[in-house]
Amino acid sequence: MHKVYVNRPDHFFFYTVKMTADYCNFPIETVIVDQETAESKDFKQIKGHMKFPFMETPDGHRMSESAAIAAYIARQAGNLAFVGESAFEEAQVNQWVSFALSTIVPAFYPMALHIFGWKEDKAAYDNGVKKLKEAVKLLNTHLENRAWLVGDKLTLSDIVTFNALIVPFSFVLDGGFRKAMPKAAEWFLKMSKLPVVTRTAGYVKWVGAGQEQAAAGGAAKAQPAKGKNAKKEAPKAAAPKKEEAKPTPAPEEDEMDLFGDEDPEAAAAAAAAMKAKAEEAKAAKKKAAPVAKSLIVWEVKPWGEDTDLQVLADRILAIEMDGLFWKTEWKKEPVAYGIFKIVIGATVEDEKVSTDLV
Numbered sequence: 001m002h003k004v005y006v007n008r009p010d011h012f013f014f015y016t017v018k019m020t021a022d023y024c025n026f027p028i029e030t031v032i033v034d035q036e037t038a039e040s041k042d043f044k045q046i047k048g049h050m051k052f053p054f055m056e057t058p059d060g061h062r063m064s065e066s067a068a069i070a071a072y073i074a075r076q077a078g079n080l081a082f083v084g085e086s087a088f089e090e091a092q093v094n095q096w097v098s099f100a101l102s103t104i105v106p107a108f109y110p111m112a113l114h115i116f117g118w119k120e121d122k123a124a125y126d127n128g129v130k131k132l133k134e135a136v137k138l139l140n141t142h143l144e145n146r147a148w149l150v151g152d153k154l155t156l157s158d159i160v161t162f163n164a165l166i167v168p169f170s171f172v173l174d175g176g177f178r179k180a181m182p183k184a185a186e187w188f189l190k191m192s193k194l195p196v197v198t199r200t201a202g203y204v205k206w207v208g209a210g211q212e213q214a215a216a217g218g219a220a221k222a223q224p225a226k227g228k229n230a231k232k233e234a235p236k237a238a239a240p241k242k243e244e245a246k247p248t249p250a251p252e253e254d255e256m257d258l259f260g261d262e263d264p265e266a267a268a269a270a271a272a273a274m275k276a277k278a279e280e281a282k283a284a285k286k287k288a289a290p291v292a293k294s295l296i297v298w299e300v301k302p303w304g305e306d307t308d309l310q311v312l313a314d315r316i317l318a319i320e321m322d323g324l325f326w327k328t329e330w331k332k333e334p335v336a337y338g339i340f341k342i343v344i345g346a347t348v349e350d351e352k353v354s355t356d357l358v
Contacts, residue, residue: 020070024077096157117331202293292350323352
């Protein structure tokens with residue numbers, strides 16, 4: 001069986017590979033590589049210069065780059081329509097895949113680092129948002145008279161572009177912008193509901209003016225979340241004016257790993273859960289139910305300026321719940337009169353974790 005090695009089960013580039021394998025009914029074995037294994041001499045010899053995720057074929061050949069792996073899977077499965085039935089359609093698929101990876105990803109990467117508080121760079125954030133909106137405008141124009149990016153059905157170009165837009169639609173592209181880009185928003189909404197998407201990424205949510213809006217079309221109230229020593233925390237999915245934190249720059253050998261710095265214990269728990277889920281699905285010979293996940297950013301405001309934010313952050317990070325995975329980095333932002341607040345993010349499984357409970 002073909003093996004796909006990845007360091008995180010919620011790696012956006014891994015999503016492209018997994019969704020493609022699912023859509024094309026192509027069996028793969030997912031190998032979650034923990035940090036200790038990844039740094040071992042033996043594994044480095046196996047991985048070589050390749051990036052996560054990378055694939056190993058049954059005959060021992062290896063390849064990296066998620067879009068290339070996905071295209072290989074489609075061809076091996078005999079689903080040529082997924083990568084373009086004609087030479088022209090294949091070129092169009094390649095065109096949009098390249099557009100997503102060369103234009104959208106570089107725009108949202110610095111923006112995401114800023115959103116999650118991992119790197120403060122307002123100028124890079126603003127520039128990223130500007131380029132991102134220009135890219136979505138172009139996408140909206142292209143989709144004016146068509147339902148899919150290429151041809152009359154789902155292709156690799158839709159999968160790659162959608163995964164590149166998950167963070168932007170979840171944290172930056174508010175209701176006003178989406179209203180001005182109806183075709184792009186309609187396409188993203190349709191993509192978010194596809195079973196092949198929900199089985200891998202869960203139910204993707206987008207954010208509107210002060211609210212989390214489920215991609216299914218309903219608005220969910222922004223509920224206050226409470227940390228152990230915090231009186232007020234509002235789960236604010238960073239409004240467009242807020243700087244979007246981008247995940248720590250991934251090591252050169254990995255595709256931009258947006259959540260590579262998450263707590264090791266949380267990563268191990270996620271890896272174990274992923275492995276258990278895969279084994280269960282294999283034994284039952286049926287697809288597992290989709291897991292709804294959300295990316296949430298909390299703002300924790302202390303009572304006064306004497307509050308030790310480091311102590312407060314440590315207590316927040318000490319909160320452990322099944323389905324709750326904290327980002328280990330947090331951001332300090334001024335409120336007023338010498339008082340600062342904590343901005344911290346987490347990935348949650350919607351069925352297991354409520355912001356009220358946190």
